[in-house]
Amino acid sequence: MNWHQPLPWSRAAQLSTDCVEADVRDELACHLDLAIEEGLARGLSEEQARQEALARFGDFERTVRGCTRQKLGNSIMWLKLSWISVAVLLVALVLATHDSYRQRALLERSHAEIAARSAMESHALMLGAPDRLEPRELVARLGDVIVLVTNSHGHLNRSETVTIEGTILLAEVGHVSVVGLTRPEIEEVLRAALAPMYQDDLNLFVRVNRVEDPVLD
Amino acid sequence: MPKKKIELPAGAVELLVLRSLSRRPAHGYGLIQSILQRSEESLQVEEGSLYPALHRMERHGWIAAEWGVSENGRRAKYYSLTDDGRKRLKQARRSWEKMTSAVGMVLGTGAQA
Numbered sequence: 492m493n494w495h496q497p498l499p500w501s502r503a504a505q506l507s508t509d510c511v512e513a514d515v516r517d518e519l520a521c522h523l524d525l526a527i528e529e530g531l532a533r534g535l536s537e538e539q540a541r542q543e544a545l546a547r548f549g550d551f552e553r554t555v556r557g558c559t560r561q562k563l564g565n566s567i568m569w570l571k572l573s574w575i576s577v578a579v580l581l582v583a584l585v586l587a588t589h590d591s592y593r594q595r596a597l598l599e600r601s602h603a604e605i606a607a608r609s610a611m612e613s614h615a616l617m618l619g620a621p622d623r624l625e626p627r628e629l630v631a632r633l634g635d636v637i638v639l640v641t642n643s644h645g646h647l648n649r650s651e652t653v654t655i656e657g658t659i660l661l662a663e664v665g666h667v668s669v670v671g672l673t674r675p676e677i678e679e680v681l682r683a684a685l686a687p688m689y690q691d692d693l694n695l696f697v698r699v700n701r702v703e704d705p706v707l708d
Numbered sequence: 709m710p711k712k713k714i715e716l717p718a719g720a721v722e723l724l725v726l727r728s729l730s731r732r733p734a735h736g737y738g739l740i741q742s743i744l745q746r747s748e749e750s751l752q753v754e755e756g757s758l759y760p761a762l763h764r765m766e767r768h769g770w771i772a773a774e775w776g777v778s779e780n781g782r783r784a785k786y787y788s789l790t791d792d793g794r795k796r797l798k799q800a801r802r803s804w805e806k807m808t809s810a811v812g813m814v815l816g817t818g819a820q821a
């Protein structure tokens with residue numbers, strides 16, 4: 492912004508002052524015309540009449556200024572105050588809107604974080620704490636409990652024991668062979684088996700819970 | 709020989725203008741002439757006092773202004789008294805009479821002197 496430029500209310504005030512001053516000037520000029528006319532009627536020459544009218548009138552410019560000031564009174568001050576009030580209200584409105592957007596963004600972010608944390612916690616609860624997760628190399632064997640967890644399809648969350656056939660039974664797809672597979676392999680097999688039923692990306696995780704078997708161990 | 713003009717005290721211009729306009733609307737020049745004639749050439753209201761007073765009274769709503777045409781076909785701004793102006797005239801007249809009476813008492817020229 493160019494600070495040499497007058498502010499909007501200064502321009503409006505100046506415009507208002509100019510209009511009033513022009514009107515006053517016009518009125519006083521008419522007064523002088525009437526006074527000159529009266530001088531002419533008394534037999535004075537035009538120049539004499541003009542000189543007399545001007546002398547009687549006194550300081551023309553001072554009278555113009557005095558009238559303009561009287562006519563405007565406090566209106567310029569009120570005009571300035573109204574402009575300032577409008578500007579303050581606008582700034583307050585912009586700040587309030589910005590604050591509201593910021594609050595909403597923070598709220599949304601916080602909701603997203605809570606949802607993510609909650610999903611992670613429930614996942615961890617189902618699978619056990621991270622340090623208790625079985626190593627990737629651990630392979631499923633008979634009697635192990637395969638825990639299925641999904642974030643997207645809650646009805647798939649369940650625990651199935653590896654049967655004597657080396658399979659787990661899923662109502663949706665029947666028996667799925669898991670024995671001898673590592674956890675990532677089981678996840679892959681199950682995803683592949685369930686894929687035809689779930690078009691969207693099936694976010695399926697698996698945990699292999701080892702049941703202590705005195706015969707096998 | 710023209711009479712010596714009387715210097716008008718504060719508030720007198722306002723009262724004289726309101727009273728003159730209560731008779732009939734007039735432009736500034738007409739008001740000066742009217743006051744001069746009615747005071748038998750004793751009261752000469754200066755243009756430098758009259759016009760600012762007219763604009764102040766207009767702002768207060770005591771008089772209203774309107775551009776018109778004078779008797780000799782010239783453009784002029786005419787002033788007329790408003791209802792508020794009539795009230796103001798009564799008030800100003802009472803104040804003036806009270807003041808002149810009080811001054812008269814002090815000078816020993818009043819009714820109670």
